[in-house]
Every structure is written in structure tokens, then in C-alpha cells.
Ligand code: 4AD
């Protein structure tokens with residue numbers, strides 16, 4: 001079906017006074033005595049194109065005005081009667097591609113995000129989801145561009161895996177058997193299952209990412225990770241998209257520099273390429289959004305030692321729900337206090353107690369902490385989990401034993417420390433979390449096409 005994108009029509013003045021064909025969905029319409037007006041959107045731009053119908057030329061105009069219906073319009077591009085340097089189309093011929101009855105749920109009024117969550121298949125036709133998904137797409141492009149420019153190789157790590165990278169027991173099991181009385185134990189069940197052992201959906205591509213980095217030097221992954229987290233929060237989904245660079249010959253301070261540089265690059269890319277969408281988010285979701293993002297690009301992130309963070313929280317004039325003691329994991333309320341109340345910018349908290357972190361993190365000489373950092377941002381909390389990896393095989397084995405891990409499952413991973421081990425570091429950025437930060441949308445369910453959360457999938 002030959003037609004032009006509405007975004008091109010609106011940005012290219014050479015279409016003026018020419019006849020064009022556009023296709024789209026009716027977003028709003030207005031009927032008057034001699035004329036009718038349609039705001040048509042084809043998803044290429046947040047802005048709709050106005051279709052002007054002269055009832056003398058186009059009879060039966062009523063059948064084109066139904067919200068949600070899809071149209072093909074042939075007409076002449078003319079300067080807009082109301083918008084400065086805008087254009088509209090004087091319709092010559094309209095055909096209905098798909099009718100839309102009155103029960104169409106997206107009527108003229110502004111719907112709440114909660115309401116829209118009940119119809120993931122239709123909410124894409126709202127300005128909000130149009131803008132979110134376009135920013136999401138631009139951010140994905142920015143991430144690839146950043147790593148490709150800096151000599152990283154994009155690797156595809158397995159989704160089906162036998163090892164739980166984070167050791168948090170949140171791995172979904174992948175099985176082909178299902179309900180059965182045949183097996184006496186879980187062991188027997190999995191021995192008879194597809195892979196002959198228990199397998200699941202990967203919570204992180206890191207372990208295989210490290211394998212790739214030990215030959216390619218600098219790699220990144222960008223794919224889905226799965227976590228059976230039984231918590232219903234605005235920041236967790238069971239399937240999220242995960243960006244995980246892994247860098248050989250990099251220590252903690254090097255990877256912190258890389259993480260900051262990458263975040264700044266993505267944010268700048270969105271400022272430069274999504275002006276219209278940012279203006280929309282600023283108006284409807286977060287006042288001061290643009291200024292916040294400009295500050296992210298232009299100022300240094302804070303680096304704060306975990307031990308100092310604990311002191312800060314203890315001195316805070318706030319009653320936290322979860323008490324603060326050295327050794328505790330930081331809760332969302334603590335993270336938000338640090339980034340929102342104290343610094344009002346992104347903060348790397350470094351050197352966490354080893355007991356609350358994963359087995360693979362490099363053990364610091366103090367014997368108590370690991371060379372790890374989380375990047376916390378205002379409004380969202382943790383967006384990055386990062387660490388230097390333990391490169392010493394004996395220390396790694398000790399950590400695995402103290403966490404009661406089954407060492408046999410990590411044969412390949414341990415081999416990396418045996419054959420030409422190097423200092424190396426990496427991080428995981430939660431894609432939805434950074435989209436929340438950049439758009440000001442406060443629930444993770446609203447930055448992904450189909451959110452999967454505990455008790456809910458469609
Ligand atoms: O901090 P996490 O658990 O770190 C790792 O998985 C490391 N293996 C990463 C690495 O070093 N290569 O997860 C990394 C990030 C979190 O900071 C968060 O942004 C995101 O992944 N994340 C989630 N996002 C949405 N829903 C969930 N359930 C998430 N769990 C983690």
C-alpha cells in the first residue's frame with residue numbers, strides 16, 4: 001500500500017501543495033456543519049496530522065469519524081490554518097481500512113495507566129505508549145551504538161541455562177514433563193527431563209559473558225533475563241531486558257567510569273533524538289525532566305562507600321521502616337533517601353558487605369567487603385548492579401563453598417581462572433529501569449509492551 005509516513009510529511013516542506021497518501025488510526029474527530037476534521041496518527045510521530053473534510057466534496061463523512069478506525073486518505077498538503085509552520089491535508093478521497101465500533105475502549109478522555117494496563121494490545125495506540133516505546137527503541141539503538149563505537153563485541157548468551165548466576169533462587173525452571181507421580185524425588189524428575197538435569201531461564205548472561213570476554217576482551221549482551229521474584233513492586237518484572245558488558249583488564253574504578261560514560265551517552269542520545277517525546281513526558285509525568293537529564297549528562301555522578309552510606313542513613317532525620325546497620329542490604333527507602341534527599345543525582349554505592357552479594361565478586365583485602373557497586377538514581381533506585389570479578393581461583397572456590405554452591409555446575413567458569421585469568425569487571429543495566437528514569441514513568445509495567453509479573457501473564 002503506497003503511502004508516506006506522517007512524520008516525513010510534517011518535517012519535509014517539499015510535500016507542500018502536493019497530493020499524498022497517508023494511512024493511520026483516527027485519534028480524535030470533530031464534525032461541523034460544512035466541514036469535518038480528523039486527527040490521524042500512524043505511529044511514526046507523536047503529532048497527528050489533521051485531515052480536513054469538505055462535506056461538499058466528500059459525502060458520508062460521518063463514517064470516517066469513528067475513533068479507532070483505520071483510514072487511507074488521499075489529499076493535498078496545505079499549510080495549517082491554526083498551527084504555525086504546521087501542515088494539514090485537504091482530503092480528496094478517503095477509504096476505511098478497518099471499522100471501529102463504539103465499544104472501542106480508548107475514548108477521547110485521558111485514561112489512567114492502570115486502566116490501560118488491562119489492555120496491553122490496545123494501549124500502544126495512546127500517546128503515552130507511543131512515546132514510551134519510541135524512546136525505548138531509540139535507547140536500544142543508543143546502547144548498541146555506544147558499545148559498537150567502543151570496540152565491544154555483541155554476544156548472544158544462552159537463555160536456557162543450568163546455572164543460577166545470582167544464586168538468589170529466582171530461576172524459573174524449564175521442563176517438558178509437568179505434573180507426574182512417576183518420580184520419587186526432584187533429582188529423579190530432572191534426570192528424566194529434557195536436558196537430563198534441572199535447567200531454567202537465565203537470570204543473567206554474565207557467566208557466559210565472562211567466557212566471551214576472556215577471548216574477545218570487551219563484550220556486551222542485550223537480551224531478556226528472567227526472575228521468579230515473588231514481589232509485586234513498581235520496579236520488578238519477571239521478564240526484563242538486560243544489558244551486560246563484560247570487560248577484560250578492568251578493575252572496579254574502570255568499570256565505574258564505563259558505566260557512567262554509557263549512561264551519559266544514552267541520556268544525551270535521547271535528549272538529541274526524542275525532543276518531542278521528552279516534552280510530552282515533562283508535561284504529563286515529571287516536571288523538570290529535561291533539566292534532570294541535562295544535569296545527568298553534564299555533572300559527575302557521586303561515588304559513595306557503602307560504609308559511609310550506612311553512616312549517612314544512621315544520621316538521617318528520617319524514620320525508616322527497615323532499620324539500618326552495617327551489613328544490611330539497602331532497601332528502596334534507603335536508596336531513595338541517598339539519591340533523592342542527599343545528592344539528587346545518580347550515586348554509585350561501592351564496596352558492599354560480601355555476605356549480601358553474589359559469589360563472583362572480587363573480595364577486598366579487608367576480608368569483609370567486595371569490589372561491587374550499585375548505581376542508584378532518584379525516583380527509581382538501583383538501575384545497575386556492577387562488580388569486579390574474583391579472578392583468583394582459590395578465593396572464588398572459598399566464596400562458593402561458603403555459599404553452599406554446587407561447584408560441579410561451574411566447571412567452565414572456574415576454568416577461566418585456571419587458564420590465563422585476568423582482572424575483569426562488568427555490570428548489568430536493567431533496561432526498563434533506565435527507561436523509567438528517562439521518561440519519568442513510575443511503574444515498570446508501563447515501559448514494556450507486555451509486562452510479566454507474579455500472578456499475571458497474557
Ligand atoms: O543487580 P543484578 O542482579 O546483577 C546481575 O544480574 C549481574 N549478573 C549483572 C552483571 O554484573 N553482569 O541485576 C542487574 C540489574 C539491576 O540493577 C536492575 O536494574 C535489573 O538488572 N533488574 C531488574 N529489572 C526489572 N525487574 C527485575 N526483576 C530485575 N532484577 C534485576
Ligand code: MG
Pocket residue numbers: 374382384385
Ligand atoms: Mg542488584
